[in-house]
Amino acid sequence: MILFVLFTLVVAYAVNFLYKKWKVYRLLLDNFKTPPRHPIFGTLTIFPKTAPEIFKTFQSLFVKYGKNVVLTRPILDALIVISDAKDVETILTNPNTKNARKGSAYQALEPWLGTGLLTAYGNKWFTRRKIITPSFHFSILDGFVDVMSKQSDILITHLKSMAAKGEVDIYPIVNAFALDVICETSMGVTVNAQADPNSEYVTSVKKMSLAFQERLHHPLGNTGLYNLTSQGQYLKTLTTLLHNFTDKVIGERRDQLLSNMKVDQGSRMNFLDILLHATAGGKPLTNADIREEVDTFMFGGHDTTTSGISFTLYLLSRHPDVQEKLYQELKNAFGSKDQMEITNKKLSGLEYFDMVVKESLRILPPVPGIGRELTEDTLIGGITVPAGVNLVLSIYRMHHDPGNYPNPERFDPERFSSQSDNKRTFTYIPFSAGGRNCIGQKFALLNLKTSVAKVIMNFKLLPGPEVILQGDIVLKASNGIRIRLEER
Structure with missing residues (x-):
C-alpha cells in the first residue's frame, strides 16, 4: 500500500x-x-x-x-x-540585477570556478561585486600597466624571433602573454608562460579551456552524467590540479599576512592581496571564497583577452591604411619604439586607437554571446515569457546586424568617431551591459591597448589566411590566427 x-x-x-x-x-x-x-x-x-x-x-x-x-x-x-537590441536592453537593464542568473550552460564551469562572481547570483553576487569593484580602480590599474608593459616586451622578443619564418599563428603566443599578465596581476606569481609554455600549470590552463569547449558540444555536457564519462573524469583531474596551485598561492600569501609581513598597499597590490584584505559581514573571506574569485578572474581574463588582442592584430594586418594611421598616432604619442613609456593616461588620450579597438571588438567580439535564465516573468518581443526560461543574447549577431551597422562586415573604425551620428546603446555590448556587465573591462582594454601598441610600433603586420570562426564561450579561429611580421 x-x-x-x-x-x-x-x-x-x-x-x-x-x-x-x-x-x-x-x-x-x-x-x-x-x-x-x-x-x-x-x-x-x-x-x-x-x-x-x-x-x-x-x-x-x-x-x-x-x-x-x-x-x-x-x-x-x-x-x-x-538579437533584438530592445529586448536585450530589457533583460540587461532589469533593476533586479541582484537576482539575475546566468544560463544553465554556465553550470559546467562551477566545478572549477565555484559560484564566484561570474556564476553567482543573489546576495552572494551583490557582496562579491562590492568587494571586487575597488580592484579595478584607476590607481590599481596604473600599477598593472607596468606588468602589462614588461610582459609585452617579452612578447615582442618572441615575435622578433619568428618574424623571418613567414606566417605566424599569433594566438598561442598571445595566449602565453595573457596568461603571464593575468597570473602576475591576479595572484602576484610569475608562471613564465612565454618562456616555459610547457610547465604543468600553463598546459593545464590551456587544456582546461579546450576541455570546456568539448563539454559544450557533448550530448551529456549539460547533465551530471557527464562526470561519469572519460572526458568528465579528465576535466575533474585538471580541476584538482588547478585548485591545488591556487590554494597553495593563497595559503602562502595568507601566511605572510598572519606573520605581519608587509603587503604593498599602493598601486602594485595584486587581486589576491585585495581579496585577502576584504571582509564580508565583518569576517574575512575564506580560502575557498578567494579561490573562486581568483579562478574566475583567471578564466574570464586570459582567453577573452587573447582573442581580443589576436583578432585586433589580425584585422590590422588586413587593413594597411588603418594600420598606418594607427602607427602614426602611436609614433606621435610615444616617439621611439625603444623608449615607449606606456601609461593609462597616455593610452586614454589616443582617439584613433580607441576607435580601432572598439571596431575590432564589434566585428570580432571575444565573447560572442551570453546566457541568462529568467528569474521573473519578462516581456520579450511583446510576449510575456515566464521565469525559468533560458536565453542566449547574441552579441555577435547584434554587432553584425545591418540594421544596426550598415555594411557590418566592413572594418571601419570611423563608425566610432566622435562625429559619427550612429547611436549605439545596446547594439554594441562586447563587455555585456547593465548591472552585470564585465567588471574587468577596463583591465582588459588596458592590456589589449598596451600589447597592441608595442606590436604596431615594432612590426608592420601583413595578412595571412582568412580566419574560420568558431563560437563557444570565447570566439576563436579553428585554423589559427596567422599573420606575417615585418620589423619596422
Missing part, C-alpha cells in the same frame, strides 16, 4: 512537472519563430558536427527566422536566442 502511494505521488509529480514544461514549450513555439524540429531531438539536428559549421549555422538562423529565434532540445526544453 505504501509503495503504491509513493508510486502514485511520483507519477503525479512527473505529470505535473511535464505539464508545466509543456505549457512553456507551447507558449514559446506559438509566439516565436523556430527552425524545423525533430520529434525527439528538437532543433539539435539542424546543427553540423564541427564547431565552425555550428557557428555558421547558428548565425544563419537570424537571417532565416528573424531577430529572436526559439531552439528546442529533448524533453520539452526550449530556449530563446535573442
Whole structure:
C-alpha cells in the first residue's frame, strides 16, 4: 500500500512537472519563430558536427527566422536566442540585477570556478561585486600597466624571433602573454608562460579551456552524467590540479599576512592581496571564497583577452591604411619604439586607437554571446515569457546586424568617431551591459591597448589566411590566427 502511494505521488509529480514544461514549450513555439524540429531531438539536428559549421549555422538562423529565434532540445526544453537590441536592453537593464542568473550552460564551469562572481547570483553576487569593484580602480590599474608593459616586451622578443619564418599563428603566443599578465596581476606569481609554455600549470590552463569547449558540444555536457564519462573524469583531474596551485598561492600569501609581513598597499597590490584584505559581514573571506574569485578572474581574463588582442592584430594586418594611421598616432604619442613609456593616461588620450579597438571588438567580439535564465516573468518581443526560461543574447549577431551597422562586415573604425551620428546603446555590448556587465573591462582594454601598441610600433603586420570562426564561450579561429611580421 505504501509503495503504491509513493508510486502514485511520483507519477503525479512527473505529470505535473511535464505539464508545466509543456505549457512553456507551447507558449514559446506559438509566439516565436523556430527552425524545423525533430520529434525527439528538437532543433539539435539542424546543427553540423564541427564547431565552425555550428557557428555558421547558428548565425544563419537570424537571417532565416528573424531577430529572436526559439531552439528546442529533448524533453520539452526550449530556449530563446535573442538579437533584438530592445529586448536585450530589457533583460540587461532589469533593476533586479541582484537576482539575475546566468544560463544553465554556465553550470559546467562551477566545478572549477565555484559560484564566484561570474556564476553567482543573489546576495552572494551583490557582496562579491562590492568587494571586487575597488580592484579595478584607476590607481590599481596604473600599477598593472607596468606588468602589462614588461610582459609585452617579452612578447615582442618572441615575435622578433619568428618574424623571418613567414606566417605566424599569433594566438598561442598571445595566449602565453595573457596568461603571464593575468597570473602576475591576479595572484602576484610569475608562471613564465612565454618562456616555459610547457610547465604543468600553463598546459593545464590551456587544456582546461579546450576541455570546456568539448563539454559544450557533448550530448551529456549539460547533465551530471557527464562526470561519469572519460572526458568528465579528465576535466575533474585538471580541476584538482588547478585548485591545488591556487590554494597553495593563497595559503602562502595568507601566511605572510598572519606573520605581519608587509603587503604593498599602493598601486602594485595584486587581486589576491585585495581579496585577502576584504571582509564580508565583518569576517574575512575564506580560502575557498578567494579561490573562486581568483579562478574566475583567471578564466574570464586570459582567453577573452587573447582573442581580443589576436583578432585586433589580425584585422590590422588586413587593413594597411588603418594600420598606418594607427602607427602614426602611436609614433606621435610615444616617439621611439625603444623608449615607449606606456601609461593609462597616455593610452586614454589616443582617439584613433580607441576607435580601432572598439571596431575590432564589434566585428570580432571575444565573447560572442551570453546566457541568462529568467528569474521573473519578462516581456520579450511583446510576449510575456515566464521565469525559468533560458536565453542566449547574441552579441555577435547584434554587432553584425545591418540594421544596426550598415555594411557590418566592413572594418571601419570611423563608425566610432566622435562625429559619427550612429547611436549605439545596446547594439554594441562586447563587455555585456547593465548591472552585470564585465567588471574587468577596463583591465582588459588596458592590456589589449598596451600589447597592441608595442606590436604596431615594432612590426608592420601583413595578412595571412582568412580566419574560420568558431563560437563557444570565447570566439576563436579553428585554423589559427596567422599573420606575417615585418620589423619596422
